[in-house]
Amino acid sequence: MSHPSIVSEEEESREEIIGLLQGFSKGRENLIPILQTIQKRHSYVSGLAMKLVAEHLEISSSEVYGVATFYNQFRFHPPGRHQIRICLGTACHVVGGDIILENFERKLGIREGQTTPDREFSIERVACVGCCALAPVAIVDEATHGHMAPSRVEGIILGFQIEKERLEREKQAENSEEKELGENL
Ligand code: FES
Numbered sequence: 001m002s003h004p005s006i007v008s009e010e011e012e013s014r015e016e017i018i019g020l021l022q023g024f025s026k027g028r029e030n031l032i033p034i035l036q037t038i039q040k041r042h043s044y045v046s047g048l049a050m051k052l053v054a055e056h057l058e059i060s061s062s063e064v065y066g067v068a069t070f071y072n073q074f075r076f077h078p079p080g081r082h083q084i085r086i087c088l089g090t091a092c093h094v095v096g097g098d099i100i101l102e103n104f105e106r107k108l109g110i111r112e113g114q115t116t117p118d119r120e121f122s123i124e125r126v127a128c129v130g131c132c133a134l135a136p137v138a139i140v141d142e143a144t145h146g147h148m149a150p151s152r153v154e155g156i157i158l159g160f161q162i163e164k165e166r167l168e169r170e171k172q173a174e175n176s177e178e179k180e181l182g183e184n185l
Pocket residue numbers: 087088089090091092093127128129130131132133135137
């Protein structure tokens with residue numbers, strides 16, 4: 001089930017998606033182009049978006065969902081601030097890419113294709129990312145982590161959490177400085 005903040009964000013996009021659908025005729029052949037346009041605009045295709053598409057094309061929601069899930073190009077959850085991509089191409093798979101994936105899933109409490117409720121992390125499986133000599137590989141944001149081991153998962157997540165806390169502390173300090181300045185004027 002989606003987090004309440006994600007649900008309200010989906011609701012906010014309702015009008016925009018309805019507007020966007022007006023640019024497409026009701027032909028079924030428009031299904032993929034419509035989903036691609038929605039994903040391009042919103043980074044993912046929400047449950048509400050699929051429902052609106054179904055209404056527009058006069059087909060069932062389950063048909064839209066079936067087509068959308070058939071193609072790997074669509075995501076159904078908003079991407080996290082930090083995107084974790086686990087390579088499950090052959091070279092990575094044979095040296096335990098799936099174990100790395102499981103460790104990230106367990107550590108973050110989500111499954112691949114999902115986003116944490118605080119929107120900090122999302123996990124995706126990807127096909128070969130082109131550096132098989134470094135298998136198993138995880139791409140975290142822009143950084144490539146080669147020869148990944150389950151024991152490194154905790155450290156990667158912790159690094160982001162420490163950074164987030166540091167930024168929050170800095171922001172708080174800035175706010176209180178500004179407040180103090182304001183009071184002294
Ligand atoms: S299979 Fe993972 S980098 Fe090639």
